[in-house]
Amino acid sequence: MARAGLTADRLARAGAELADEIGFEQVTVAGLARRFNVKPASLYSHVVNSADLxxxxxxxxxxxxxDRASEAVAGRSREAALAALGNSYRDYAREHPGRFAAMQLRLDSDTAPGSAGPRHTRHRAHPKTGNDESMSSDNWTTTTPIPADFFRRP
Structure with missing residues (x-):
């Protein structure tokens, strides 16, 4: 019987909090189970293993x-959008060091396309229109792509 209140989403969010507290590399199913005061076996109906977590x-x-980056660049263009984008990444890294480290994890080819990763690619490539809206040709030509490593260090 599944423990009341435990879902894959709740465990993922609790894992994110744990990552900020102890570091992403230290996050395990056993550690998360201790947080919920349950046995690790109770979590395996929601997550496959520590790698899945x-x-x-x-x-x-x-x-x-x-989401934060989209809000930051909304209504801004060029230099203002770039500064807002950089600030949103920097601030997130400072506020959530474990989660920021988690973003460096290489996702498998089935998971990556459905993640928010492509949104980050659009933000970095074209900060003026890094949201989910389609980009017109003038938006593609009036912005400067940003190297991915630009945002790796907090």
Whole structure:
């Protein structure tokens, strides 16, 4: 019988909190089970193993930062959008170091396309229109792509 209140989403979010507290590399199913005062076996109906848990934490972090970055660049253009984008990444890294580290995890080819990762690619490539709207040709030509490593260090 599944423990009341435990879901894959709740575990992923709790794993993200744990990553911020103890570091992403230290996140395990056993550690998360201790947080909920349950046995690790109770979590395996929601997460496959620690690698799956870490991938779910990465997905949470990618989505959170993509939302924050979209809000930051909304209504801004060029230099203002670039500065807002950089600030949103820097601030997120400072506020959530474990989650930021989780975003560096390489997701498998089945998981990556459905993640918020492509939104980050759009933000970095074209900060003026890094949201989910389609980009017109003038938007593609009036912005400067940003190297991915630009945002790796907090």
């Amino acid at each position: 870490k991938a779910r934490v990465a997905l949470v972090a990618l989505a959170e930062l993509a």
